Amino acid sequence: MEPHVFVVMPFGVKEAAAAVPASANAEAKAAINVSFDEVYDLLIKPCLTKAGCIPFRADNEQGAGDIRTDMYFELVTADVILADISILNANVFYELGVRHGVAPRGVFMIHGGWSKRPFDIAPDRTFDYEGKLFAVKKEERDDAWQAKLDAQVEGLGMALRNALEVDNQTIGSPVYKELVNLQPVDWSNIQTARAKYFGEVFKDWKARVDVAKANGWPGDILTLADDAPTRFHRVSLLWEAAAALVSMQRYDVAKSVLEDLLKLDPHHRKALPQYGLVLGRLGKLEDARIHMLNVANELGGDTEAQGILGRTYKDLWKLEWQSGETLEERQKQAIQSSSYAVEAIQSYFKATRAHFDYYNGINVVSLMKLLQHLEQVTKTKAADTKINDLDGLISIVRFAGRDAVDCAKNDEAAIWATATLAELELAAGDAARAMEAYTHASHRPGTTAFQVDSMLQQVRLLESLDFRPEALTPVKELLEKRSQALAKKIAGPKKTEQKFRKVVVASGHMIDGPEREEARFPATKEPAVKERINKQLDNWKIADGDLAISGGARGADILVAEACADRGAEVWLMLPLAEPDFLEASVRLTDSDWEDRYYNLRDRENVKLFFQPDRLKSPPKSASVFARNNLWMINTARVLADDPARLCALLVWDEKPTGDGPGGTSDFAVRIRKLGGRLAPIISPTKL
8 A cells, every 4th residue: 555645844935044053153044945845846755755655735636626625634534644844834833733633643744954843743753854955056956966865865765664664553643642542533424525535436446346246356356455545445445355355255365455454454343353254264273263362352342253253163163073084973072172162152152242143142052052962962061151041042042133134234134144043943953944044045135155155164064963964954955056056156257267277477568669769678589588488388387277367468468378378278368458549559569460469369269358447447546557457467366376386477577677667567576576476587588
């Protein structure tokens, strides 16, 4: 996430006097005129860009609106406020005070050495810069002056980057530092033109996430999560992305999304327990248990956290007996390790007592009924649950479940409540009613594979210990059939359900056009590059059953796609623009056959085209569609590979870190190195 930084500073030319002792001579005390617009353009903006931030100043706003309203919105919502307190400017200190009052962190101050800092902020950390550089007249600025300025940009940029990395760990506002437990403002319901605009944009992104979820495109969801305009919206969109990925049972990817979210908001009440659930679904049960114990303690009786902790103990219990080869062995080991089941029951019951809900209640009922069954068949006493009125609890769960179905505000709530009633009938041994309720729960509008899988896992748990098989068997068959149907549905029509052996993601320079002054991929190097590409694909043994993803441009993209298609691999061309625009921008070249090669490639049976404008719609304002396309390809490859060992990255690149801008091959190289997987030796055309 690139932090949005609102810069608070004087505008235009202002009089500045150096902070010198009273005994200093008149020349030292003399005020000079300083252009703070130059300070912004030559120092602040470049250093913030170097620090990985998006700088913004009030006079940058192009749209119509009330400048005071927009200023307050930025002061309250910006990720960071950078205040230049070099001179005693009333507006700067007023705006700094507003920020200190509404947020505990996200404030950095810089000082050019012109005046002494006021008492109230004198102890606070401030980054210094050499203000005298901007007192030099333009006609007197030589190479030495430029070198000093460059050093200032580099140094200040690095200092701000380092400060950003630890900003979440500190309280920067003196107000919040002194007034412990003061709560920051909640600006999610602000009613201003800008807030409403962001709100509408967020609704649009949420709708796109829902479409991607319905079509089974987790790579799209990950890419959309990077479109958020502010840290607040990014947290919200990451949460929606994580929830969608969990519903699609993509727990590996959901885990990384939740980790990104918790870096931005370490105390997110929904993400913390969800992360524990994901750890459990990935089989990291001890990690899940420790995490959920901490979460339950931190959230102080949160029912969802307690419920997921109960689920974790239940899974730990299952580990104790599930490896038994015979039913008798499993039942014996289950009763011997029943203390785990009791831990689960007590965690669920604690949540039930704190705030009754049918989810936690049904888990108490099912586990207690299962322990009673084990006691009967093994003639052995289970650990004491210390719960005496099971019949009363059953009545309450039935009432709460029926009430939840009748009053459900959405399909999801109705599905879980119906599944609860189904499991209750299963526990009671009423096969016909259980079958009827499970049929309704698994076939309601909006039922997800995750929900059906949750029902199925509980049924399989009971089946493993031979609990009421006459009622369980038909329910299990029903849910397995429904689970398979939903898996096919969310995979969509593009065969994303196929499990590829390896996934190749490729990017590289286009063949040089006549306008390029410095050679990067001259046409004469095509045979040598093609040879190296084929050698690498041979090394990876790319063939039928593998997938290749590239951007479809002339040069490296088409060369890799052609070579993979020739080997029988499936090829996806993921294009950043609508086809006519893409052909003009990235394929056509005078006196070449690249356009014909593109059409020949796209018409092959094992090649599919996907267009960013169709799948993801328009990118955020000022964002590069080409950088977004890199991210889209990488996210898609990452999800489909499912394992870094099965992800292969191939780059045709001159290895220059700059020069091709956002969306170019250097940008792709940075992203792919962070991802992991197999990165082939870089193919540099000019070095072949």
